[in-house]
Amino acid sequence: MNTEAIKELLYKMADDLLIIGHRNSEWTGLGPILEEDIAFSSMAQDKIGQSQALFQLLHELGEQAPDTVAFTRNANQFHNAQFLELPNGDYDFSLMRHFLYDIADQLRFEMLATSSYEPLAKVARKVKGELKYHVFHANTWITKLGTATDESHARMQAALSASWNYALGMFEEGSFEVQLKTENIFEGESALKNRWLETITPIFAKATLTIPDVKTWEPKLGGRKGYHTEHLQPLLDEMSEVFTIDPSAEW
DSSP states (O other): OOHHHHHHHHHHHHHHHHHHHHHHHTTTTTOSSHHHHHHHHHHHHHHHHHHHHHHHHHHHTTOOOHHHHHHSOOGGGOOOOGGGGSOOOSHHHHHHHHHHHHHHHHHHHHHHTTOSSHHHHHHHHHHHHHHHHHHHHHHHHHHHHHHSOHHHHHHHHHHHHHHHHHHHGGGOOOTTHHHHHHTTSOOOHHHHHHHHHHHHHHHHHHTTOOOOOGGGOOOOOOGGGTOOOTTHHHHHHHHTHHHHHOTTOOO
């Protein structure tokens, strides 16, 4: 089995979860209502825990310990999609990102539940169950706000339009795409994107939100190869502050 292909897959998944987990945690104490404050905090904790499980798989494949990998790399060593490192902005943007990412993430883990790489399949079978609640939360609020008032509809539509090309960057293919598919480790980013589109389209229709015209699709690529926005390094500096002060601290 191609170890380097597995590592590439694990790194981008783990980095996605770690970065969006920290972004979501920034809503703690700032949510628009108490329920949402608690929800985003809880989901953030889940995601960081899921990232740790993937970093542990990387450690078992010869990479450094999870804390070291999570907290000592620079921005150009991260493989997360650029979408996930963007500042939270207003609640409408964070909610739209939550919706677009979490559905893709759930579908990814569902696909990986039957991966030929059994350690990853085992983690995926556990994580996909946790993600059902994240997706339910996202779906509920997208539908509610998309159809509530003219203002809420306009804000959610604007958030969707602003998010779309960044969201497409989540499906950037890596160097080992062929090997992953050939060895039945993962069906591939193209298959995942197609399932994602099939899943979100009827939800957006119910929410009366319109996906941008395909002619305007220009995926924001580069994150999987270490090219990031100016927002990632400050986030990494902040989230690694405790580890820098006390490397013996535990998650």
